[in-house]
Amino acid sequence: MNPLLSRLQPYPFERLKQLFAGVTPSPEFPAISLGIGEPKHATPGFIKDALSASLGALAAYPATAGDLKLRTAFTGWLKTRYSLALDPATQVLPVNGSREALFSLAQTVVDPTASPQPVVLSPNxxxxxxxxxxxxxxxxxxxxxxxxxxNFAVDWDSVPEEVWARTQLVFVCSPGNPTGAVMALDEWKKLFALSDRHGFVIAADECYSEIYFRDEPPLSGLEASVKLGRPDFRNLIALTSLSKRSNVPGLRSGFVAGDAAIIKKFLLYRTYHGSAMSGAVAAASIAAWGDESHVVDNRAQYRAKFAAVTPLLEPVLDVRLPDASFYLWAGVPEVWAGDDEAFARELYAQYNVTVLPGSYLARETTYGAHSTNPGRGRIRMALVAETAECVEAAERIVRFCKDARR
Known part of the structure; x- marks a missing residue:
């Protein structure tokens, strides 16, 4: 067996299941889960229609690169959303959701034979x-x-020079999971300069880009690259998907875009990896990327939901409206002494509301003289259910926090 498998840590939801083992929640309250970031808004009918009308495509093997119509749907959306002009033949590829692409991109980019051992950076x-x-x-x-x-900006200045020298890949997430923070142009400028100096690839995870609460939509890494005089997107790959934008997490559809040289190598890897998008999914994807009205409606639903929930929680939790995404990243009350696990467990036991301990989404690390888990003392709440259910969950959390003060 691959010995590297032994280094993988349990997924947050496995740890949450273990945390709740043996706990019987109060039967007075029906279960409400804010734990998993799975979109719950209705899938638009026209996407389902496009999928069902194209089932005949299941009789043929799809091309790993997708056909030109699919790739043009990607570049058309990039043009509409960011005013970017990318070549559909060389600068985009279909992927089966951003999750699998994030994983396989690392396998493409990282040279495991390098000495000293290569480094991959990620936010924490x-x-x-x-x-x-x-x-x-x-x-x-x-x-x-x-x-x-x-505002939960990543502290790139804290990374030692010897680490940058070994870095081959940097993951960024903007809007961020779990914080909802959006990277500003100055932050991109700093990261691009570091990439030019050290030669690492930047993987920009942008799957939450269409759920935002400010007037100005989130900046894409591709958009920042052009603004900063890098029209070739060198050493940059942006990844996005339809899961959150169009409420189709089960479709497993997205695309990557950016540096043509990396796209070429990524296509070679994917040809052997067996990750082609089926023709039926491609047809549904083309329909989804070509329509913005359902995206505007989806965003309006989230804005109304966050406007209803956030003010309820602000008096009892350290929380504020994020820049974007569908998460609230909240600090637990002082009475819990930073114990996010205990908070989540007792909330579940007493009020049957599930939230995810923030420490499960971070790692204990040492910065300067201090060792800390930056997620400790915080919880992540995914406001993916309907507004009434999210409001009910918030009201229970308020009662729970007020009870804890007595």
Whole structure:
């Protein structure tokens, strides 16, 4: 067996299951889960219609690169959303959701034979696929802290020069999971300069880009690259998907875009990896990428939901409206002494509401003279259910926090 498999850590939801083992929640309350970031809004009918009308495509093997119509749907959306002009033949590829692409990109980019051992950087807290991808590519993960005082911006300045010298891949997530923070142009400028100096690839995870709460939509890494005089997107790959944008997590559909030289190597890897998108999924994807009205409606639903829930929680939790995404990243009350696991367990036991302990989304690391888990003392709440259910969950959390003060 691959010995690197032994280095993988349990997934957050496995740890949550273990945390709740033996706990019987109060029968007074029906279960409400804010734990898993799975979209719950209705899938638009026209996407389902496009899928069912194309089932005949199941009789043929699909091309790993997808056909030109599919790739043009990607570049058309990039043009509409970001005013970017990419070549559909060389600068985009279909993927089966951003999750599998994040993992397989690391296998493509990282050279495991390099000496000293290569490094893959990720934010801390982070999406655990980044860590698993790094470990199974033979790299050493390095966790870069997000700073609460700076709206959870990643502290790239804290990374030692000797680590940058070994870095081959940097994962960024903007809008961020779990914090909802969006990277500003100055932050991209800093990261691009570091990439030019050290030669590492940047993988920009942008799957939450269409759920935002400010007037200005989130900046894409591709958009930042052009603004900063890098129209070739060198050493940059952006990844996005339809799961959150179009409420089709089961479709497993997305695309990657950016540096043509990396796209070419990624296509070679994927040809052997067996990760082609089926023709039926491609047809549904073309329909989805070509329509914005359902995206506007989806965003309006999230805005209304967050506007209803956030003010309820602000008096009892350290929480505020994020820049984007569908998560609230909240600090637990002082009475819990930073014990996010105990908070989540007791909330589940007393009020049958599930939230995810923030420490499960981060790693204990040492920065300067201090060792810390930057997720400790926080919880992640995914506001994916209907508004009424999310409001009910928030009201229970308020009662739970007020009870704890007595």
């Amino acid at each position: 807290p982070f999406y655990q696929i980044y860590e698993g991808a790094a470990l199974l590519a033979g790299a050493e993960p390095y966790y870069v802290p997000s700073v609460p005082a700076r």
